[in-house]
Amino acid sequence: MTIAAPATQTKPAGRSLVWRRIRRNPLSFGALCVIVLIILAAIFAPIVAPYDPDMPDAMAAFESVSWKHPMGTDMYGRDQLSRIIFAARVDLSVAFAATALAVAIGAIFGAMVGYAGGWIDNVAMRLVDAVMAFPAFVLAMGITAALGNSTTNVALAISITQVPAYLRLIRGEMLRVREMEYADAARTVGNPPWRIVFIHLLPNCLPPLIVQATLAMGFALLTMAALSFIGLGIKPPQAEWGVMTAEGAAQIVTGEWWLFLFPGLAIMITVLAFNLVGDGLRDFLDPRMRGIR
């Protein structure tokens, strides 16, 4: 029952709302900071990493965790921390490229078939059903096995498995918004269909898309690491988290635990951060979903 302090009244309402929501969800905000840190480390890898990630040092093979090598060294004496930092470049860029491509294709085609409706919509949905009939990871295995494993193909495979989810999401949203009054208004003044779909309607479908894409980043990272782990993704000697875990797996029985532990930990922390940010974004952008999780 106190009168609001004048200071808060002069602040723009939008920003204080954002700040309140962030404060209500400190976990997601922390996760966002973690992601920013990982991205910065990846960008400035040559500055941040203490050693050259590909430089072997025969005198330092299989060194355990120490001040000199905080995450130990591998069988060639390469510094594990530096390799993990450089690997972030590959992992993040592939996951991001795959997700961005899937979002773009899914949004464009989803918007078109949702607006068009009729048999086009029907055919597209049957196709989506067929792709979704595969467990995503298994389909990604098939695609990389058929195309051959290169960084581009891994990104392509992951993105193909994700397109249906976005397509279905945007189509559903489109079915909803195309009946809205502002859509009628846009039609009445004589806008061409592409303009109605992409300028007037699609932007209103974006919030759920952003949430879905953030959560999908984590899934893309896991898929990519698992593909590389079983030899279907990125190939050694490239430093990549899944590849590094696979290399470390061979050393478990001799007790070199740091070799498999840290790359896997890197995957887990990154995926966890993306999932937490995704959850936070969902609360933030789509309050109706709150509490459902």
Next chain:
Amino acid sequence: MAFLNYILRRLAFVLPTLFGVSLICFVLTYMLPGNPALVKAGPFATSEYLQEMEKQMGLDRPVHEQYFRYMSGLLRGDLGESASTGRPVTQDFLQRLPATLELTFASLLIAVIIGIPLGVLSAVHRDTIIDHVGRVVGITGVAMPSFWTGLLAIYVFFFLLDVAPAPLGRLGSGIAPPETITGLYVIDSLLTGNWQALRSSLYQLMLPAATLGFSVMAPVARMVRSTMLEILESDYIKAAWAAGLPRRTVIYGDALRNALIPVVTILGIVFGFLMAGNAVIESVFAWPGIGNYAVTALMTKDSGPIQSFVLFVAVMYVVVNLLVDIVYGLVDPRIRLR
């Protein structure tokens, strides 16, 4: 009658999906680079030999004819030949399928046995420490790559504590497999009273099943929690409270029974996760199932088994989801009428 109608409608939905699945697998196997004739002929083949090979495999025919050949092969149960084992893929598959099924069922059992009570507890004790711990375990579990969880388990339980066996297959060394009835070692050794094989197979199964089960436990728990919450808010539960029924009866009798119905639907999705996880977990634990087989074949540039694995898993996935739908219609009559 209405139920038969429902099943037929479901089937009508599934057939186009299966057709699409076969098309996608056909494209993956025959249409993409990595010419199958080239793989079969080997890297040193002359171009005449390669052409001969293509002709023999029908790769010079029009696409629809090739697809027809592929489909008629599939319907006869012919998945082609594996270049690495030199045997029909179908035969290799059938031999390894029981190992995969044993691992899948064991993991599903673990996921359900831990996941459901966890979900119920989180819902009943909403926003207490139990709920928070459950959520943290769930979120972390989803973020852990399953192969890494498996490696952690091997390191801790085999290497450090020495309470688990070496991750090398389904039976300890020197132990003969039980007489084959179902092909699942645990069940076969139970049926034949072969206690030594039973102990050994359970011992070997423990870590891989726990790893795979842990990776899918979180979605089960989350689903149970949210449906349970929804039901605890519903009118008939309020009526039950108002009638003064004991807490135990309301929660475990009325609410849980109704919360378990939607859980049936996600078992289909969980099954998909498990099949995907198999490919990875089987290679971590040298488990001789179909996933491991497909991945190993690929090491020798033999992509036949992996494409068959993809097709097989997709078909199983569609069938399992169909069964789930039918069971759902059976336990919840409202669904049938939609």
